[in-house]
Amino acid sequence: MSIKKLIPPQLINWAEKNKDKKILLAISGGVDSSVTGWILKELGMSVTAVFMKNWDEDKDPEPSKCSSAEDFSDVQSVCHKIGIDYHTVNLASEYWDEVFAHFLNELKAGRTPNPDILCNKEIKFKHLFRLLNELKFDVLATGHYARIENSKLMKGVDENKDQSYFLYDINKQVLPRVTFPLGCMEKSTVREIANKVGLANANKKDSTGICFIGERKFTNFVSNYLKGKKGKILDENGLVVGEHSGLAFYTIGQRHGLKLGGAGEPWFVYHKDITSNELFVTRGTKSKYLFKQELIAKNCNWLVDIETIDFTKKYSAKIRYRQQDQACEITKIDNQSVRVLFEDPQRAIAPGQSVVFYDQNICLGGGVIQ
Amino acid sequence: MSESKANKSLSGYFDCMSTYPTLDCVKTHLRALLGKDNLIANSSSSHYFGREAKSLIEETTEVILKYFNISREDYSIIYCSSATEAAQTLKENFSYLKTKGISVSAHSCFMELINKDISASLINIDVNGRFQSEKKNDVAYINPISHETGNIFSGINDVNSDKVVVDGSQLVGKIPRVEMLSNHFQYSDCFFFSGHKIGALTGVAPLLIKKSVKFKPLLLGGGQQTQLRAGTVNTLAIISLKTALEYWHNSEAKILNHNSELKNYFCEKILSIENINLVNLFNCDQISNFTNIEVDESINGDVFLIKLDEYRIAISRGSACLSSSYKITPLLKSIGLNPKRAKNIFRVSFGIFHSKADVDHLVDVLKKCVTN
Numbered sequence: 001m002s003i004k005k006l007i008p009p010q011l012i013n014w015a016e017k018n019k020d021k022k023i024l025l026a027i028s029g030g031v032d033s034s035v036t037g038w039i040l041k042e043l044g045m046s047v048t049a050v051f052m053k054n055w056d057e058d059k060d061p062e063p064s065k066c067s068s069a070e071d072f073s074d075v076q077s078v079c080h081k082i083g084i085d086y087h088t089v090n091l092a093s094e095y096w097d098e099v100f101a102h103f104l105n106e107l108k109a110g111r112t113p114n115p116d117i118l119c120n121k122e123i124k125f126k127h128l129f130r131l132l133n134e135l136k137f138d139v140l141a142t143g144h145y146a147r148i149e150n151s152k153l154m155k156g157v158d159e160n161k162d163q164s165y166f167l168y169d170i171n172k173q174v175l176p177r178v179t180f181p182l183g184c185m186e187k188s189t190v191r192e193i194a195n196k197v198g199l200a201n202a203n204k205k206d207s208t209g210i211c212f213i214g215e216r217k218f219t220n221f222v223s224n225y226l227k228g229k230k231g232k233i234l235d236e237n238g239l240v241v242g243e244h245s246g247l248a249f250y251t252i253g254q255r256h257g258l259k260l261g262g263a264g265e266p267w268f269v270y271h272k273d274i275t276s277n278e279l280f281v282t283r284g285t286k287s288k289y290l291f292k293q294e295l296i297a298k299n300c301n302w303l304v305d306i307e308t309i310d311f312t313k314k315y316s317a318k319i320r321y322r323q324q325d326q327a328c329e330i331t332k333i334d335n336q337s338v339r340v341l342f343e344d345p346q347r348a349i350a351p352g353q354s355v356v357f358y359d360q361n362i363c364l365g366g367g368v369i370q
Numbered sequence: 371m372s373e374s375k376a377n378k379s380l381s382g383y384f385d386c387m388s389t390y391p392t393l394d395c396v397k398t399h400l401r402a403l404l405g406k407d408n409l410i411a412n413s414s415s416s417h418y419f420g421r422e423a424k425s426l427i428e429e430t431t432e433v434i435l436k437y438f439n440i441s442r443e444d445y446s447i448i449y450c451s452s453a454t455e456a457a458q459t460l461k462e463n464f465s466y467l468k469t470k471g472i473s474v475s476a477h478s479c480f481m482e483l484i485n486k487d488i489s490a491s492l493i494n495i496d497v498n499g500r501f502q503s504e505k506k507n508d509v510a511y512i513n514p515i516s517h518e519t520g521n522i523f524s525g526i527n528d529v530n531s532d533k534v535v536v537d538g539s540q541l542v543g544k545i546p547r548v549e550m551l552s553n554h555f556q557y558s559d560c561f562f563f564s565g566h567k568i569g570a571l572t573g574v575a576p577l578l579i580k581k582s583v584k585f586k587p588l589l590l591g592g593g594q595q596t597q598l599r600a601g602t603v604n605t606l607a608i609i610s611l612k613t614a615l616e617y618w619h620n621s622e623a624k625i626l627n628h629n630s631e632l633k634n635y636f637c638e639k640i641l642s643i644e645n646i647n648l649v650n651l652f653n654c655d656q657i658s659n660f661t662n663i664e665v666d667e668s669i670n671g672d673v674f675l676i677k678l679d680e681y682r683i684a685i686s687r688g689s690a691c692l693s694s695s696y697k698i699t700p701l702l703k704s705i706g707l708n709p710k711r712a713k714n715i716f717r718v719s720f721g722i723f724h725s726k727a728d729v730d731h732l733v734d735v736l737k738k739c740v741t742n
Contacts, residue, residue, distance in 0.1 A: 050676075058697070087679065089672040090697075090713070134673045 003196045007039055008184045015043035021138040023179070024131075025049045026124055027078070027086065029071030031201050032143030034078040035190045036181050038197055040141060041082050048137070049086040051075045054099075054123060055212045056092040061224045067214055077200040091127050098122040100212070104225055107248040110274040111352025115210055116166050121301075125170040125178070132177075140178050146363075147183035151175045153303050153363040156183040165321045168356040168366035169301045219249045219257065231277035233260065236270075236289055244279040247272045253290065253348025268348070291345035295319070297355045297367030298337045304364050306335060316358045317342070319349055319369065325358060338367060380721070381728040382683045382735075387517060387540065387660060387719040392610070393569035399613045400571075400606065410605050414594055423605050430612035434576055437547070437615050438555060446585070448577040448598045449608050453539050454479055456562035456577040459588040459599075460511075460535050467508035467533075473501060474704040475523060477537050480511040481700055493529065494704055499654030500525040507531040514554050515540035516701055518688055518717060520660030521652045526557040533583065538563040539575075543618035544657040546626065559583050565607055570614035574607035625722055629658035632720045632729055637661060639733045645669060645740040649715060651705060659720045664711070669740055671713040677739040683732060687716045 023040055027033045027049040040047045051072055072088070079086040099118045106113035124142065132140050145156030146164040153175060156162040182190055194202035213221045228246020235241050242260045244250060250257075254269045258281065270289040271280035282289040302309070311332050316325035317340060327343040340355060349369060356366035380391055403410065403426075411419035413427050431447055438445075450456040457479040464470070470490040472480045483490035493510060494502045499521050503510065510531035514523050517540060526534065536558035541550050555561055560583060565574040579585055591600035618625070637648055645666035650656055663685075665674055671687065678685060688699060698709040707715075718732075 085679070087672070087676045089676075093709075131670065131673055134670060135676055 003193060004042060006189055006193050006196075007042065010184050011039060011181055012043060014179070014181075015040070015045055018139065019044060021045070022136070023047045023139045023141050024128075024135065024137040025084075025141045026128060026143075027051055027075050028143070028207075029074035029078075029201065029204075030143065030207060031194050031199065031204055032145075032182055032190060032206075034074070034082075034143075034199050034201055035193050035197075036141055036143040037078065037084055038082045038193065038199070039181050041084055047084045047141070049075065049079050049084055050128070050131070051086060051088045052123065052128060053088055053090045054092055054095040054119070056096060059096065060212075062216070062221075074201045074204065081197065081199060089128070089131060091123055094127050095119070095123055106352050107222060107226060109352075110247050110272045112251040112350040113352045114166075114354055115212070117169050117354055119211075120167055121169040121171075125167075125174050129174055129177075138177065140174070142178070142180060143182055144180045145182050145185075145187070146180045148175050148178060148180060154183070155358070155361045155363065156180070158186045160322070161187045163321075164358075164363040165318055165354070165356045165366075168303065168354065168363055170303075172301075172303045175303070219245075222249060229277055231279065233258065233279045233281055236280070236282050236287075241267075241281065247274060247277060247279060250279055252350040270348075290347050292349050293345045294339060294341045295346075295349050295355060296333070296337065296339055296370040298370055300336045300338060300365060300367035302335075302365035304362070306332075309364060313359075314343075315364065317355050317366075318358075319346055319355050320353060328357075330357060336367070380723050381725075381731065382681070384718045384720060384724075384732060385684045385686045386721045387520065387567075387717055388686055389566045389572070390543075390569040391721060391723065392571060393614055393617055393722075395617050396570055396610045396613045400610060403606075403609065410609075412602055413605055414592065414602065426609050426612075427603065427605060430608050430615075433612045433615050433619075434578070437542075437619055438561075438578065439551060440578070444581055446579045446581060446596075446598060448579065448595055449603050450562070450575045450577050450599065451573055451604065453477065453537065453562055453564045453575045455588070456575050457511075457537065459577065460560055460562075462588055463585055464509045464533065464535075469505070469507045469509075471503055471505065471507035471510040471529070471531055473510070473512045473523075474701045475513040475516045476511045477513060484700075492700070492704070495523055495652070495701070497653055497705070499523045499652040501529050503529040503531065505530065509533040509535065511535045511537070512558075513537040513539075515544065515657060518699060518701065518715075519651050519662060520656035520717065520719070521650070522655050522657060523652075524553065524654065526554055529557070533559045535560045536562075539567050540657065542615075543568045543622075543625070544659065547619065547622060565611045565614065568611075568614045568618055570610040571604075571607040573604045574611055576611070626658050628722055629720055632724055632726070633658065633661055635726055636718065636720070636729050636733070639729065640736070643733070643737050643740060646736060651702070651707070651715075661718050663716050663718060663736075665714045665716065665740060667710065667714060669714065671716075674714075674739055675716075678735060681735045681738075683735045685716050685718050687713070 023045050025037050025047050027037060037047060037049055075086055099115050099122055102118060103113045103115045129140060144163045145158055145161040146167055147154040153164055153167055155164050226248050228249055231244050232240050233242040233244050250269050252269055255266050258267050260267045265284035267281040267283055268290055270282045311330055314327055315330055317328045329341045331339040333339060351369050353369050354366050355369055357364040409419055411423045413420060413423035434447055457477045468489055471493045472483060472490055473493045474495055496502055501523060510529050512526055512534060534557055536554055538561050541554055542563045560579045562575055562577040566572040587598050589600040594600055640646055640648060647664045649662045649664045698712045702712045
């Protein structure tokens with residue numbers, strides 16, 4: 001099969017309708033944004049790539065070995081291969097102030113932040129979008145696995161890769177000028193294209209976890225910025241079972257790194273008390289202490305007009321990336337806060353993480369779990 | 371935009387500080403050498419073809435000796451592949467020394483010592499562009515012309531050091547040869563410069579070392595270059611260096627005049643643009659083909675560069691040898707420049723191939739990019 005036949009027909013139609021548009025591609029050096037660039041170019045679009053440098057190694061006491069330099073090298077190679085211009089923009093100070101500082105503050109407050117969601121909101125779809133306007137481009141393209149139909153954010157067709165969860169907090173005003181070509185493709189097809197085209201990063205490992213931490217251990221990384229205050233670890237009955245090294249280094253549902261021995265089922269974190277600096281643990285993956293049926297979410301962002309949401313209807317939600325949809329009822333407290341009652345109890349609901357709501361495949365928005 | 375995009379001629383290239391486009395005389399010379407049936411053989415081979423290649427290298431060496439007014443008795447000349455290699459070679463050679471001074475304008479390879487070697491300290495430069503070297507060092511690494519501000523720093527003669535290494539990458543051809551020799555070169559024990567900064571090919575950087583300096587090669591193996599640097603030499607680049615250096619030597623007055631004329635013309639015209647100012651960050655001269663411009667803080671420096679690129683206008687910022695992503699350099703940090711302001715300071719450097727019409731075009735595009 002020729003490579004071009006791997007491009008879904010809906011993308012060909014979209015390109016036909018938008019052939020006069022100037023596209024700015026956010027390229028990372030990974031396979032997804034690279035294939036996005038190849039597809040757009042192959043469809044005859046006018047594409048220019050931009051590589052964002054978001055992390056300031058000078059402020060990192062132990063920078064991981066040149067991952068940004070390697071990524072940029074891949075960008076150069078890929079752009080040469082597909083024949084598009086590329087540029088770099090340095091958004092490191094914006095990232096530091098608007099994403100990383102918030103990340104540290106949330107950890108200090110005992111919550112479990114998701115910097116990737118904030119990066120999309122503040123960096124890619126705010127600052128990069130501002131640059132797109134200044135440069136007079138029409139459309140921003142990224143390699144996300146999500147779709148936009150009629151200015152609505154939809155799940156990507158590859159259920160295993162769908163990234164709409166990370167996009168719920170972006171400003172809905174940008175959606176008409178954003179495209180996610182990979183949203184209507186399977187990841188395996190993307191890899192196939194990359195290999196057939198001969199992109200240098202065709203077999204590059206997908207990035208996982210928090211981008212600025214990379215392959216480093218979370219605790220080691222965070223301890224460069226936050227001083228941990230030791231405290232007690234207590235079981236469900238209030239008995240002291242160990243000592244923690246600082247609440248910021250633990251998250252709800254965490255099993256590893258507790259350094260609690262003894263026979264029996266493994267220990268899991270189920271609660272953090274910032275006031276008393278105590279960490280609460282329970283035994284067994286199915287312990288009742290790990291499960292809750294409802295939550296409150298604040299700082300909600302709605303990607304559809306909130307007036308159009310029928311709060312008497314059942315929707316589905318995810319409380320973490322890649323979770324199966326969970327049936328729920330959403331009760332509006334105010335425009336930015338909701339109470340969510342799940343049909344089934346949810347394991348390890350972590351304050352600071354996000355709950356994202358769906359009506360079938362449409363992403364309605366979401367909020368930060370309290 | 372598409373029309374301007376197609377224009378890839380040199381007329382829009384104003385980044386000669388980073389790489390000086392290959393001179394026409396160099397191209398002509400190389401074309402003749404690479405003509406049909408010609409062979410640039412391995413200069414280490416003892417047969418006729420090898421000897422021919424060796425002769426061509428010898429011709430370059432002769433030209434370098436003449437340009438610097440030195441003799442083989444006093445100096446070794448090693449052809450490195452880049453200024454970075456030359457710098458690294460010297461850094462390794464002098465690693466055993468107890469105290470090292472590094473000018474804030476120095477090559478990033480030396481600057482790394484500041485974080486890693488407790489025996490290394492910075493040599494600052496005052497507002498008048500003079501090196502401030504009070505502490506005595508065993509070796510000092512000095513760059514007398516900043517890659518990013520184009521200033522000609524003075525006071526190498528006062529640098530308190532047993533050995534002085536001079537990075538001459540921006541010196542050769544950029545200031546009158548006599549000044550270069552008397553104010554800079556004569557105080558150096560080791561000196562290096564790059565071919566691509568003077569219109570020769572990339573891939574060659576001669577390292578001139580006084581024979582009184584104890585020296586060990588960094589690359590070992592084939593015994594090339596009288597065992598001072600192993601590895602087959604880049605003969606073609608070395609040949610190009612000869613032609614380029616002869617050109618600078620013989621046409622110096624003409625080039626410097628041309629530079630000054632264009633620079634003055636540009637400086638006058640740029641005054642008409644509201645959001646762009648000329649800047650000189652030190653109270654001392656900048657080299658003749660160079661000026662810094664500062665774009666108003668309301669304009670994003672990254673966006674400004676991308677817009678210029680759309681018109682195929684090339685100017686730069688930061689150190690000439692660093693990669694594309696901008697990072698404030700130790701030099702600008704040392705004078706307390708705010709990183710945000712530094713991001714909006716650009717260098718414009720002219721070449722002999724530019725005309726006033728090219729400058730007019732540059733000014734027009736600059737205007738468009740700050741007003742659009």
